[in-house]
Amino acid sequence: MSDLAIQTSGLTRYYADKCAVDQVSLGVPRGSVFALLGRNGSGKSTLIRMLLGLLEPTRGAATVLGEDCRRLSPATRGRIGYVAESHPLIDWMRVRDLESFQKSFYSPPQWNGRMFTAVVDHFGLPAKARAGKLSRGQRAGLSLALTLATRPELLVMDDPAMGLDPVARRTLLEAMILVTRNAGHTIFFSSHVLDDVERVADHLAIIDNSVLRVSASVEFFRTRVKRWQLSFAGTPPPLPLAKIPGLLAAHRDANELRLTIANPQPETPQVLASLGALSISELPLSLEDAVIAYLGERGEKPSLLQSTQLEGAAQ
């Protein structure tokens, strides 16, 4: 048995002439909680749909639980749980109908009725309610219950936190921690809620504009992205960008530059010192800030706040 639950190699997908996923190669360790991060439209859902055999790759390959994603057997599909984006459900069915419908696809020992009831109760779902009448949080709870009850060895969730209120999001987090009770069960999920990602994920990947930029343990990622603050007597000089390898983002104001740098080298502080700053200090960097540095435009850019400030000053 491979120690990777998911492995992709050069996985690529075009829609007509537009590339949605560009040669993505990554490995998801078995037993990990793996977060897939990226902006809307960066290719996360396309990647997930290919892994589940719902979308044919244009090029490249992927194995999921050891099987080619283009030819997943029914038995292997039965070991994968999928919580789709925005929680599609059969709207005219009642909660209890959906339960018996889902249950009918699984062998009795695999179906965990207790888990279904526990999750449904936790989200406050009445058994008689029709799926179409549920709130967003309740829909999330129901699709989570339907999926967790199948004891998935691999749980794949496409932006499960989207549109959830803080209470429902907390319950989602609890459900994910619950899955980690089964050693060897893997969660692969996409999300924009980085505080929750920080709590629950031990690995992450960042996709930007269809391209995989990062795939690492969360801990390793955090040690490899650093931010420095440089203070100057007057206006900071223009940046010799080419001279600062790994520069992800630069923010400037009246007499300070803040530089976020990937893979800083031992000589990076000296390179920064050569810019002529009065003082240089390393700033603490949150996971969210590190991820945002990867997702923005390369190099120097004003924030919206600064752009509007400059305009105000010109008036």
Place this chain on the structure above:
Amino acid sequence: MDFAFTISAGTGSPIFKQIVDQVRLAVVTGRLSPGAQLPSVRTLAERLLVNPNTVAKAYSELAREGIIDSQQGRGVFIAPLRQIYTKAERARRIEPLLEALANEGIALGFTADELLEALRRKVAKINVPPPGRKIS
């Protein structure tokens, strides 16, 4: 009474480090005494709502520093106080903090005597038991 951890996501400090720092501080301030039991990895992960691997990493760091003992099947306990670093290693670890204190202190206009006095008061407040002494 169980030791209360407080964890926040979204800060500059990784969660495993927050756990390590809180245990370390609680030990030197005497809020956690040798022999006190910490929750299991699983229990603490579910209490704090964090990945169990994160708690396991914090515990293994604490064990490596000699602050806790993990006893298979029995649980996780605060270890008897002992000095586990060599003199050189202790000097290496304190150096960057001294550097920062001196730089920042001078920049803020403190004299050396004022800094020493402030540090002395700080240490007196923490009231560290002498190294190697066992307390129960």
